Amino acid sequence: VLVPTEQDRRAAPAGLRVDxxxxxxxxxxxxxxxxxxxxxxxxxxxxxxLPGLTGLRAVQLLTAGYEAVQPLLPAGVALHNAAGLHDASxxxxxxxxxxxxxxxxxxxxxxxxxxAWQRDxxxxxxxxxxxxxxxxxxxKALEARLLPFEVEVVRxxxxxxxxxxxxxVDELPALLPGADIVALAVPETPATRxxxxxxELALMPDDALLVNVGRGSAVDQAALLAxxxxxxxxxxxxxxxxxxxxxxxxxxxxxFFSPHxxxxxxxxxxxxxxxxxxQLRRWAAGEALLNRVS
Amino acid sequence: VLVPTEQDRRAAPAGLRVDxxxxxxxxxxxxxxxxxxxxxxxxxxxxxxLPGLTGLRAVQLLTAGYEAVQPLLPAGVALHNAAGLHDASxxxxxxxxxxxxxxxxxxxxxxxxxxAWQRDxxxxxxxxxxxxxxxxxxxKALEARLLPFEVEVVRxxxxxxxxxxxxxVDELPALLPGADIVALAVPETPATRxxxxxxELALMPDDALLVNVGRGSAVDQAALLAxxxxxxxxxxxxxxxxxxxxxxxxxxxxxFFSPHxxxxxxxxxxxxxxxxxxQLRRWAAGEALLNRVS
Numbered sequence: 001v002l003v004p005t006e007q008d009r010r011a012a013p014a015g016l017r018v019d020x021x022x023x024x025x026x027x028x029x030x031x032x033x034x035x036x037x038x039x040x041x042x043x044x045x046x047x048x049x050l051p052g053l054t055g056l057r058a059v060q061l062l063t064a065g066y067e068a069v070q071p072l073l074p075a076g077v078a079l080h081n082a083a084g085l086h087d088a089s090x091x092x093x094x095x096x097x098x099x100x101x102x103x104x105x106x107x108x109x110x111x112x113x114x115x116a117w118q119r120d121x122x123x124x125x126x127x128x129x130x131x132x133x134x135x136x137x138x139x140k141a142l143e144a145r146l147l148p149f150e151v152e153v154v155r156x157x158x159x160x161x162x163x164x165x166x167x168x169v170d171e172l173p174a175l176l177p178g179a180d181i182v183a184l185a186v187p188e189t190p191a192t193r194x195x196x197x198x199x200e201l202a203l204m205p206d207d208a209l210l211v212n213v214g215r216g217s218a219v220d221q222a223a224l225l226a227x228x229x230x231x232x233x234x235x236x237x238x239x240x241x242x243x244x245x246x247x248x249x250x251x252x253x254x255x256f257f258s259p260h261x262x263x264x265x266x267x268x269x270x271x272x273x274x275x276x277x278x279q280l281r282r283w284a285a286g287e288a289l290l291n292r293v294s
Numbered sequence: 295v296l297v298p299t300e301q302d303r304r305a306a307p308a309g310l311r312v313d314x315x316x317x318x319x320x321x322x323x324x325x326x327x328x329x330x331x332x333x334x335x336x337x338x339x340x341x342x343x344l345p346g347l348t349g350l351r352a353v354q355l356l357t358a359g360y361e362a363v364q365p366l367l368p369a370g371v372a373l374h375n376a377a378g379l380h381d382a383s384x385x386x387x388x389x390x391x392x393x394x395x396x397x398x399x400x401x402x403x404x405x406x407x408x409x410a411w412q413r414d415x416x417x418x419x420x421x422x423x424x425x426x427x428x429x430x431x432x433x434k435a436l437e438a439r440l441l442p443f444e445v446e447v448v449r450x451x452x453x454x455x456x457x458x459x460x461x462x463v464d465e466l467p468a469l470l471p472g473a474d475i476v477a478l479a480v481p482e483t484p485a486t487r488x489x490x491x492x493x494e495l496a497l498m499p500d501d502a503l504l505v506n507v508g509r510g511s512a513v514d515q516a517a518l519l520a521x522x523x524x525x526x527x528x529x530x531x532x533x534x535x536x537x538x539x540x541x542x543x544x545x546x547x548x549x550f551f552s553p554h555x556x557x558x559x560x561x562x563x564x565x566x567x568x569x570x571x572x573q574l575r576r577w578a579a580g581e582a583l584l585n586r587v588s
Contacts, residue, residue, distance in 0.1 A: 042413070042415075088418075088420045088443075088444055089418060089420065092393065092396075092397070092418060092419055092420060092443060093397055095389075095393055095443075096393035096394060096396070096397040096399060097399075099386065099389055099390035099393055099394070100390060100393070100394055100399045102386075102390070102559075103386070103387055103390040103552070103555070103559065104552075105390060105391075105394045105399050105400065105403070105552070106399065106400075106402075106403035106406075107403075108400075108550070108551070108552040108553065109399070109400035109401075109403040109404060109550065110403060110404070110407060111553070112400075112544060112550065112551060113404060115539065115544055117535075117536035117537075117553055118553060119336070119535075119536075119553040119554060119555060120553075120555070121336075121555055121558040121559055121560070121562075122555055122559050122560070123559060123560050124382075124383060124386060124559040124560045124561035124562075125386055126382045126383065126386060126559075126561035127560070127561050127564075144442045145442045145443060147442070148438040148439045148441070148442065149382075149386060149389075149439060150382055150561075241411075241413075242411035242413075243411075245409065250406060250409055256402070256403065256406065257402070257406060258397070258398075258399070258402040259402065259405070259411055259412060259413040259414075260413060261397070261413065261414070261415055261416055264415040265396075265397065265415055265416050265417060265418040265420075266415070266416070266417050266418045266421070267418035267420035267421050267444075268415075268418075270421075
């Protein structure tokens with residue numbers, strides 16, 4: 001078994017042979033002996049080990065998304081994701097982005113550096129109608145954090161569930177014109193690619209805010225920039241990460257971005273350790289692992 | 295009667311003589327006729343009218359704090375504040391500052407301007423212990439917004455009320471060493487001046503966060519800067535607003551500030567209009583005004 005940290009190794013059950021691969025350098029031991037590989041978090045290069053793991057039977061990702069890894073696995077290797085482990089961290093980042101945009105935190109940071117003082121009152125979050133698009137773990141955690149702010153939350157998911165007051169994405173054209181804030185927390189799937197394109201952006205009111213903490217592919221970024229600031233945006237995920245040096249997103253009016261740090265803040269660490277320990281216990285005991293996705 | 299906006303004038307009861315004074319230029323009408331003056335919000339110069347208002351009987355402020363205006367009023371003039379009208383806006387700003395600091399929004403804004411990409415994972419709010427110092431309207435509104443973030447809120451007010459789990463400020467020395475975040479929402483009074491000084495800062499753990507949305511006087515700013523970044527700070531209020539051009543607060547490590555915009559965001563406007571309309575109705579009807587403070 002390969003795990004990403006020494007702490008994970010120490011938490012493994014006695015009798016299980018466990019080595020550490022942090023994503024740097026070469027892993028210890030014979031790669032052909034590895035049956036279960038827990039990939040290190042936010043180290044895309046860690047997949048390069050996969051072709052050498054000739055005895056592999058199971059893979060554990062520490063991300064919720066698995067679209068990039070699935071095609072790399074031979075038939076018969078079970079894939080598991082980390083659904084749920086990032087919900088609190090990612091929903092918190094969505095709130096940080098929403099509040100930063102409404103209360104203009106990026107502007108005050110730049111003003112402070114410039115030695116400039118402009119006491120201009122801002123928008124509020126209170127009184128806003130917020131579309132939460134994607135009503136899985138992150139969407140629910142975001143809704144819980146939004147509600148005390150005196151907002152109206154409108155739930156949107158891939159399929160309508162009227163008994164839970166959840167709208168389907170096919171209702172977006174009717175919902176977007178009434179939205180002050182549209183917060184995206186959807187996985188990358190064929191159905192979510194380009195979910196918010198030029199047509200959807202055109203339906204949003206002037207000065208509305210688009211927030212994205214899911215995957216950059218959900219937004220047609222060229223269409224967003226073509227709005228020229230009419231729609232504000234606060235994005236933790238982008239089409240290209242990092243953007244190229246000449247990407248207009250760096251200087252686009254009304255667009256603020258952070259470097260895809262929604263899911264991985266400090267609160268993720270204890271949740272990840274606990275989860276890996278449970279998966280190793282199950283692996284050693286021959287029980288089914290949690291979160292199998294394929 | 296003098297009111298700050300044309301909308302306020304139009305909402306006044308028939309029969310009441312009302313002029314508008316926005317804080318710019320000279321007010322219309324004979325100042326000696328003014329019996330009730332509603333000062334415009336965030337226009338400190340508006341007090342300059344007071345000496346000319348020889349028939350004045352009542353003053354309405356649109357701020358919660360009244361320490362600057364009270365000494366300027368002749369005996370017999372009733373003073374009223376706007377307690378409660380800013381609670382939602384100010385608590386929202388406190389949350390914006392807390393989340394911006396934990397998730398490093400100012401850093402990403404500066405990086406975006408610099409064309410720099412650093413994908414470093416940050417602190418979380420989740421799992422933090424937050425001291426809410428000042429348990430009035432703003433403090434309660436802040437607590438309501440904090441709780442869904444998986445935090446522990448510790449209530450602190452001027453006097454302990456054990457039946458409501460509220461600690462007294464005299465317990466701060468015992469509470470500060472266990473605080474991840476200290477959020478100040480206290481009015482300016484002799485008791486709150488310098489509430490957080492060198493002694494209190496020294497009791498806070500390394501890397502703790504100090505947030506202030508009340509009055510700048512509650513923090514000994516020189517002592518804060520002397521910490522050299524050991525204590526992080528996110529401040530909507532400062533000792534001097536604006537800071538002087540050579541004030542070290544502009545470049546202090548770990549210190550972020552916004553230009554005292556906590557109370558005055560968009561959500562304040564409808565609340566203020568409704569409140570002024572009610573005060574004018576009471577004035578015309580000869581009823582006691584709300585929120586008399588002296």
